[in-house]
Amino acid sequence: MTKPSSARVDRPAQVLAQLKKSDRPLSAYALLDRLRSEGFNAPLQIYRALEKLQQAGSVHRVESLNAFIACHREGCRHTQNAIFAICESCGAVQEFADANLAGRVKDCAEAGGFRVQQSTIEMKGLCKDCSAP
Amino acid sequence: MTKPSSARVDRPAQVLAQLKKSDRPLSAYALLDRLRSEGFNAPLQIYRALEKLQQAGSVHRVESLNAFIACHREGCRHTQNAIFAICESCGAVQEFADANLAGRVKDCAEAGGFRVQQSTIEMKGLCKDCSAP
DNA sequence: GGAAATTTTGTTATGATATAACATTTCTTT
């Protein structure tokens, strides 16, 4: 008989829940602030949870913000294909998942003999709402 | 009569010279270390010089490394179009400037009503040399 | 089951990156 799963909390799930609640990316320390009341004490607890979530594809790191965002698709695996549009006015981040386009970017590098393991495509500008008159 | 240009050193030029000497991106603090002997004392001096260089297009920030690299083209202005391939084995960074591809990425966002001001395309993996048998 | 090995988690400390705030100097304008 297998032991019942530990009563210990599931830290990655707690981190993911916070990210899903947020309409914009959160830094590791912003997550820590929000999760102190749930037993988090140190940055490393956040970073370790984030690492697992990123491996699972449920969280993406936004490199140009040093922050993290929940993937908008349940159980997605397009870590390699994510494209972010970051609004500099309201902070909202829109995620695209254009595998075709990401593929073309990769091809561009691989044509030069480079073996791509991971790609980052991010844009900054104004979202539809914020660029309206 | 205009005053003769100050004997004061040109900090951005010093920073750019260091970046050109390097075969890989340098962090602001790595630059500071290399430039202390030339009169730099504080990070802000480096960051301010980098900002000017980035505006001029002669230096790019590599977001996924928090580091900076001299544009490999003299006087280039393709800040909007740069594509980097970063080797995780040797640290070398290859720069592409495929305006067409960068344009397609932009189009992808703008089709959704997003107004792109700046784009970041970076890949990590193994360069040709490092992926050889 | 229980000892040994492995993995995970907690905690402290510190390293690395970046900017705020304000004083000082330099430059421009008149």
Added chain:
DNA sequence: AAAGAAATGTTATATCATAACAAAATTTCC
């Protein structure tokens, strides 16, 4: 030269991330 504007210097501090090791939980193997 005086007044105002812009750039630079300097100190302090905010922000992001991980090393190192201790403690606890889990797995492995007998």
